[in-house]
Amino acid sequence: MIGHAFDLAIDGYVGLLISLFILYTGYNVAKETVNILLGSSPNPELCNQVKDFVNEGMYIIGTHDLKVHDYGPGRTIASIHAEIQDTVNIVDAHLIIDDLEKRISEELNINIVIHIDPITTDKEKIKGMEEIVKSAVKEVNNSFVAHNIRMTIGYRCMNVIFELSVPSPQVPAADTIRKDIIHKLKEKDPQLNVIVNSVTALT
Ligand SMILES: [Zn+2]
Incomplete structure (x- = not known):
C-alpha cells in the first residue's frame, strides 16, 4: 500500500517535471522566433559604435533618431539622422553620407x-527657438537645463532637437520627463516636432 502511494507520487512529479521542461523549451523557441520577426532590441555597444562613426564624419555636427533592427546575423538594419549645417553644399553632404553608409x-x-537633417544657421531663428525651449523646460522643472538646441525647418512643422540635463536622481524617469517636455512645447507651438535627444545627469 505504501509502495503504491509512493509510485503514484513519483509519477506525478516526473510528469510535472516533463511538462515544465516542454513549456520552458516551447517558451524559448517562441521567444527567439518572435525576436527575429519583430527585430530584437539593439545592442547598446553597437548603437554607440554607429553614433561614433557618424559623428566623426566631416561636416556632421550631431546625430539623433538612431533605429536598429536585428533580424539575425548579417541582417541588421539601421537608420540614423545626421545633422549638417544648412550652409554645406548638398553634393558635399551627400558624398560624406554615402561614404559613411558604405x-x-x-x-x-x-x-x-x-x-540628412540640415541644421539652420539663421541666428534669429535659433535665438527665438532657444527662448521657447528654455522657458518650456523651466516650466516643467526649474532645475532642468536644455542645451545644444538646434533646429531644422520643415514644410508643415519645425523640428527642434536638444539635450537635457536633470538632477541625477531623476535620470531614471527620463521617459516621463521627455513626454512632459514635449507636451509643454507643443502647447506653446503645435507645429513643433520635438526631439529630446538625451537625458543625462547635471554635473
Ligand atoms: Zn531628424
Whole structure:
C-alpha cells in the first residue's frame, strides 16, 4: 500500500517535471522566433559604435533618431539622422553620407540608411527657438537645463532637437520627463516636432 502511494507520487512529479521542461523549451523557441520577426532590441555597444562613426564624419555636427533592427546575423538594419549645417553644399553632404553608409556596412556589418537633417544657421531663428525651449523646460522643472538646441525647418512643422540635463536622481524617469517636455512645447507651438535627444545627469 505504501509502495503504491509512493509510485503514484513519483509519477506525478516526473510528469510535472516533463511538462515544465516542454513549456520552458516551447517558451524559448517562441521567444527567439518572435525576436527575429519583430527585430530584437539593439545592442547598446553597437548603437554607440554607429553614433561614433557618424559623428566623426566631416561636416556632421550631431546625430539623433538612431533605429536598429536585428533580424539575425548579417541582417541588421539601421537608420540614423545626421545633422549638417544648412550652409554645406548638398553634393558635399551627400558624398560624406554615402561614404559613411558604405564604411559602416563594411566595418560593422549592418545595412544603414543615413538621413540628412540640415541644421539652420539663421541666428534669429535659433535665438527665438532657444527662448521657447528654455522657458518650456523651466516650466516643467526649474532645475532642468536644455542645451545644444538646434533646429531644422520643415514644410508643415519645425523640428527642434536638444539635450537635457536633470538632477541625477531623476535620470531614471527620463521617459516621463521627455513626454512632459514635449507636451509643454507643443502647447506653446503645435507645429513643433520635438526631439529630446538625451537625458543625462547635471554635473
Ligand atoms: Zn531628424
